[in-house]
Amino acid sequence: MALRVVRVDVGWCGLDVSGFDHKGVRGNGRCTVKFGRKRAGAGARLVPAVRCSSVVRTEEKSVGADVTRLERAVVERGFEVDTRVEGELKEGGFRSVRRTKLVATIGPSCCTYEQLEALASSGVNVARLNMCHGTHEWHREVIKNCRRLNAEKGYGIAVMIDTEGSEIHMGDLGGASSAKAEDGEEWCFTVRKFSGPLPAYTLPVNYEGFAEDVKAGDELVVDGGMVRFEVLEKVGPDVKCKCTDPGILLPCANLTVWRDGHMAREKSATLPTISSKDWVDIDFGILEGVDFIAVSFVKSSEVIKHLKSYVAARSPDRSIGVIAKIEDADSLRCLDDIIRVSDGVMVARGDLGAQMPLEQVPSVQEAIVDACRKLNKPVIVASQLLESMIEYPTPTRAEVADVSNAVRQKADALMLSGESAMGLHPQKAIEVLRGVSLRMEHWSREEGHSETTSLPEISKSETGRTSEQICNSAAQIANKLGADAIFVYTRRGYMASLLSRNRPDCPIFAFTESSHEMRRMDLQWGVVPFQFAFRKDLESNLLQSVSLLKANGMVKPGNLVVAVSDVSSSSQSAGILQSIQVHVVS
Numbered sequence: 001m002a003l004r005v006v007r008v009d010v011g012w013c014g015l016d017v018s019g020f021d022h023k024g025v026r027g028n029g030r031c032t033v034k035f036g037r038k039r040a041g042a043g044a045r046l047v048p049a050v051r052c053s054s055v056v057r058t059e060e061k062s063v064g065a066d067v068t069r070l071e072r073a074v075v076e077r078g079f080e081v082d083t084r085v086e087g088e089l090k091e092g093g094f095r096s097v098r099r100t101k102l103v104a105t106i107g108p109s110c111c112t113y114e115q116l117e118a119l120a121s122s123g124v125n126v127a128r129l130n131m132c133h134g135t136h137e138w139h140r141e142v143i144k145n146c147r148r149l150n151a152e153k154g155y156g157i158a159v160m161i162d163t164e165g166s167e168i169h170m171g172d173l174g175g176a177s178s179a180k181a182e183d184g185e186e187w188c189f190t191v192r193k194f195s196g197p198l199p200a201y202t203l204p205v206n207y208e209g210f211a212e213d214v215k216a217g218d219e220l221v222v223d224g225g226m227v228r229f230e231v232l233e234k235v236g237p238d239v240k241c242k243c244t245d246p247g248i249l250l251p252c253a254n255l256t257v258w259r260d261g262h263m264a265r266e267k268s269a270t271l272p273t274i275s276s277k278d279w280v281d282i283d284f285g286i287l288e289g290v291d292f293i294a295v296s297f298v299k300s301s302e303v304i305k306h307l308k309s310y311v312a313a314r315s316p317d318r319s320i321g322v323i324a325k326i327e328d329a330d331s332l333r334c335l336d337d338i339i340r341v342s343d344g345v346m347v348a349r350g351d352l353g354a355q356m357p358l359e360q361v362p363s364v365q366e367a368i369v370d371a372c373r374k375l376n377k378p379v380i381v382a383s384q385l386l387e388s389m390i391e392y393p394t395p396t397r398a399e400v401a402d403v404s405n406a407v408r409q410k411a412d413a414l415m416l417s418g419e420s421a422m423g424l425h426p427q428k429a430i431e432v433l434r435g436v437s438l439r440m441e442h443w444s445r446e447e448g449h450s451e452t453t454s455l456p457e458i459s460k461s462e463t464g465r466t467s468e469q470i471c472n473s474a475a476q477i478a479n480k481l482g483a484d485a486i487f488v489y490t491r492r493g494y495m496a497s498l499l500s501r502n503r504p505d506c507p508i509f510a511f512t513e514s515s516h517e518m519r520r521m522d523l524q525w526g527v528v529p530f531q532f533a534f535r536k537d538l539e540s541n542l543l544q545s546v547s548l549l550k551a552n553g554m555v556k557p558g559n560l561v562v563a564v565s566d567v568s569s570s571s572q573s574a575g576i577l578q579s580i581q582v583h584v585v586s
C-alpha cells in the first residue's frame with residue numbers, strides 16, 4: 001500500500017482521483033493523505049473513503065501551509081459548500097438563499113485578485129471571459145485569480161469563455177478605450193491590419209470580405225445603433241463613410257450593414273459559426289479547465305453537437321457545458337432544436353437588438369426563457385441590464401424594472417457585460433442584481449405573485465420518465481408541506497435540473513461528488529451545490545448530510561427536508577427505482 005502525500009486543490013483543472021483515505025488534518029494545517037488499497041479486480045481504482053476533486057500534483061512530502069481552507073473543509077467536515085451560501089444559510093436559514101444566479105463579464109475594471117474578490121463577495125456565480133478581447137495571457141491570469149479565490153476564500157466561481165464568432169465587428173482601437181464620432185465626420189473602415197496606434201479617423205474591421213460586401217449608400221450600424229455611418233465610396237481595402245448619427249465607438253463593437261431597410265448579409269452570412277480563431281480559443285479554454293463555453297451566433301443545432309463531441313473527445317473526464325447564444329433570427333427559427341442539444345442558452349440581447357427590430361426583443365426573451373424551462377436547460381438573460389451603471393453609481397428605474405422582469409420570468413441567471421468589464425462600478429452593479437433578485441423572488445414566492453407554468457414531459461427513456469415524475473412530485477410535496485429544502489443526491493446534476501425546472505418554493509440542495517459538477521450546477525435556478533461523498537443509499541446519504549450540516553449550524557431542529565436521489569443504491573438493484581423521503585431534522 002503506497003503512502004503518498006497529495007496536494008488537493010478544490011480548484012479548476014487537474015485530475016480527479018477516485019478516492020483516498022485520509023489521516024485527518026492536524027492543528028498546524030498539515031495534512032497527510034493516504035491512498036487506499038486497490039480494489040480487487042478494479043485495476044488502478046482505489047477504495048474511496050473521502051472523495052475529493054482535482055488533485056493537481058502528488059508528491060512525497062507533506063504539504064503544510066499549502067493546504068487550503070477548502071481542502072480542509074472536505075477532509076475535516078465531509079462536505080464542501082460555497083462559503084457565501086454557508087453564510088446565508090447560517091444567517092437567514094434555508095429560504096434566504098438567492099435563487100437567481102449571477103454572471104459577470106470580466107474586463108479591465110474587475111480583473112485583479114482584489115477586484116474579483118469584491119465581485120465574488122457580492123455574489124457572482126460565473127465569471128465570463130469574452131474572447132473578442134484580451135490575449136490568452138490576460139485571460140489565463142484572470143482564470144488563475146478565480147482559482148486562487150476559490151481555493152483560498154472558499155468560493156465556487158465557475159468560468160465561462162465566450163467565442164468571438166464570425167460576425168462582423170470592429171477591431172480594437174489601437175489601445176484606446178473608446179473613440180468619439182461626430183456628425184458629418186468622415187471615417188475610414190478598413191480591413192488593413194495595424195500594430196500600434198491607428199491613423200486618425202480609421203477603424204479596423206475583422207472580416208476580410210467587408211469591402212467587397214458593402215456598397216456605396218449602405219448604412220453601417222455600430223452596436224445596434226450607438227453610432228451610424230453612410231458608406232460614401234470603396235477604395236481597395238478601405239471603405240470611406242460619413243457619420244450620420246454621432247456617438248461613442250467601443251473596441252470590437254459589432255457592425256451590421258443595412259440596405260433598403262433590411263440587414264444586408266452577403267458573403268458574411270456564409271462564414272462558419274466557429275471560426276479558426278474560435279477553435280484556438282476553445283482549445284485554450286479546454287486546457288485551462290473552464291466550466292462553460294458559450295458559442296456566439298449559433299445558427300443551428302449541428303454546430304453545438306459538433307462542439308460537444310469535440311469537447312467530449314478532448315476532455316473525456318471533465319464535461320464542459322456548451323452554452324448556445326441566441327443572437328439573431330436564424331437561431332430563433334430552430335430554437336427548440338438548439339436548446340435540446342445545448343447545456344444552456346444565453347439570450348444575447350445586445351446583438352439580438354441589432355439584428356431585429358428592438359421592440360421584438362422583450363417577447364423573444366420571454367419565449368426563449370420559457371422554452372428553456374420547458375426543455376430543462378438553464379438560461380441566462382444578458383446585456384444592458386444595468387447599462388447606465390457603466391458610468392453612474394445607481395441604476396435607472398427602468399433598468400431595475402428590466403432586471404425584475406427577468407427574475408419574475410424565472411430565468412436561471414442574469415449577466416453583466418460592460419457594467420462589470422469596463423464600468424466604473426462593477427461591485428455596485430452586482431449588488432443591484434443581487435438585491436433586486438432577492439426582492440423579486442420574495443415577492444413572487446412569499447407574497448403569492450407566482451404564476452404556475454405547465455411543464456411538458458421531456459424524457460424519453462423509462463428511467464428518465466421516472467426521474468422526471470419523482471422530481472415533479474417532490475417539488476409539489478415540498479411546496480404543499482412548506483418544506484425548507486429539497487435535498488438531491490446526483491452525480492451529473494440531472495435530477496437537480498429536473499427539480500430546478502419546477503422552480504419550487506424552497507431551495508434545492510444538490511449533493512454531488514465532484515467539485516467540477518458542483519460549479520456546473522451553479523448556473524441553475526435555486527440549486528445550491530454541495531460536494532459530498534456518497535454513502536450506500538438514499539437513507540444513509542440523507543442522514544449523513546443532515547447530520548453534517550447540523551454539526552456545522554446549517555440546519556436546525558424542526559427543518560423539513562424532502563429528499564430524492566439519482567445515485568444508484570442497493571434498493572434500486574432490488575427493483576425499487578427511486579423514492580421520495582420526507583425528513584424532519586431532529
Ligand SMILES: Nc1ncnc2c1ncn2[C@@H]1O[C@H](COP(=O)(O)OP(=O)(O)OP(=O)(O)O)[C@@H](O)[C@H]1O
Binds near residue numbers: 106133134350351
Ligand atoms: N477582456 C476585455 N478587455 C477589455 N475590454 C473588455 C473585455 N471584456 C469586455 N470588455 C469591454 O466591455 C464591453 C462589453 O463587453 P462584452 O464582452 O459583454 O460585449 P458584448 O458586445 O456584450 O459581447 P459580444 O461581443 O459577445 O456580443 C466591451 O465592448 C469592451 O469594451
Ligand SMILES: CC(=O)C(=O)O
Binds near residue numbers: 296
Ligand atoms: C452577450 C452578447 O453577446 C450580446 O448580448 O450580444
Ligand SMILES: [K+]
Binds near residue numbers: 131163296
Ligand atoms: K463574444
Ligand SMILES: [Mg+2]
Binds near residue numbers: 296327348350351
Ligand atoms: Mg453578442
